[in-house]
Amino acid sequence: MDGTPSSSPLTGAVLITGASYGLGYELTRCFAADGHALILVARSGDRLRTVAQELSQAHGVQVDTVALDLTQPDAARMLFEEIQRRGHTVEILVNNAGFGTYGRFSDIDFDAETREMQLNMLTPTQLTKLFLPGMLAQRRGQVVNMASMAGYLPGPYMAIYFATKAYLLSFSEAIAEELRGSGVAVTAVCPNVVATRFQETAHNQAAYIGGRFRPLMADAPTTARQAYALIRAKRTVAIPGWSNRLAVAALGLIPRALMRRAMVPFQKGPDIADYPKAR
Template sequence: MVEAFFRFYFMENIEPFAVISGASRGIGAEYARALAAQGYHLFLVARDQDRLNQLSKEIQQATSVQVWTEALDLAKPNAAETLYQLALSYRPHVSLLINNAGFGLYGLFSGMSLSTIQDMLQVHIHVTIESTRLFLPDMLNRRQGAIINVASVAGFFPIPYMAEYAATKAFIISFSEAVAMEAKENEVTIQVCCPGYTETDFHKTAGHCPRHISPPHTPHEVVQKSLKDLRSRQTFVTIGWQGLATQWITRFIPKKLLTRLTIRFVRPIFSSH
């Protein structure tokens, strides 16, 4: 009886548990490493089970946290519900949900594959909204917990040749900022993390690496800034001076002019391929 009480107490109140989507590599894998070092037990999902296994092994060699993994294609219908049910089968409460999974699509919108467009809407929008809806009520009831939705500086303004990607990230920013305000009253933090160009497989997967005027962030920089700002309960997070500069530019340059400048900057990448 006493033992059961202590097990319950420790699981509920002391041992934090994080659920991370898109944890097989890049920024998601870095969140997993950083949170494991802070003592979080982890539930990691992505499609690539081998990479998840490798990461789980690496984390379990370096720490004493428990790691569960699942190969889950978030582009499939009801993926958020599956994620939620699996998470609850491991731990009764989730302390931190990170909606990080995502991918880029470069090119003329009219020429893009419709099924890839639908996958992006599913992964970026449906999963973010549905999983926030599923995980948030328990956090609000307990007045404890946080959600990080990974967006991008690409969500700050319309980007020709990345029209859908930029629009889905703008959606995530708007959604997160609104729900963050509602959740604040119950001590729950919702953060929208907006990295700029970051050194991961993202651009290779998307098929193009656009020109950038500044060196890339490392996933480590992105995650450290995000987790530091989570401690001070910041909602809107950018990384380094590049993030601040993009915020400044998109706030003060008229949108029409900005979109014209952007298309000039982006179009040559496509005409040269």
């Protein structure tokens, strides 16, 4: 673990994972513009320090950074203990870091899928468990989980990724109800496809949904601003953009058997072979 502890402990800070690039970076800009102290977490320590400098210069906010690989099974506890050691208190936890694997389930390396499930599900779950008692003691706080519109659908050729987002959405909605009246809100953010490094990491650019759709994809700054307004409003489910909210409502009307079949042409790139037909 790496990071330059800020000179003084931060009170009521926003801790955001995956803050170096993409949606996480854009969200940090929204929080900083509103005057929040920030703790930025990702693997790229140098990039985090650059972002921290940019935000503190632009908005006069205190920013601390922690460089950590959150796919490690003990990463959540390591991060929590480091935050305690630095004396910070976290008021808003944003579990944003995530990535997707792409291809036929039978072909994808299970180690990569294990890291994906750890980063997208287990680490956010454990971070929530660790930071929640402090928020409950203050009767104040918010957990923001970066799910996806993928959480509403089965995703052939990104089966594990879509399933991790369905988990995060369901988990967030469930604990939001448990926490009702406690002063702690839970928000699952569900963006549509957004042009970020995500597609490069997932290697799904040959598929319509990952690359050929790129001119139609939303941009990260707009999506983050829309998400931020819904986060501030403490929505339990935050779907950025009215057309996406309409699309999710329409999805509920489509039979699931039809929907999963309809996903195939969007998800299956020319680089993915069919299985030989069974005799």
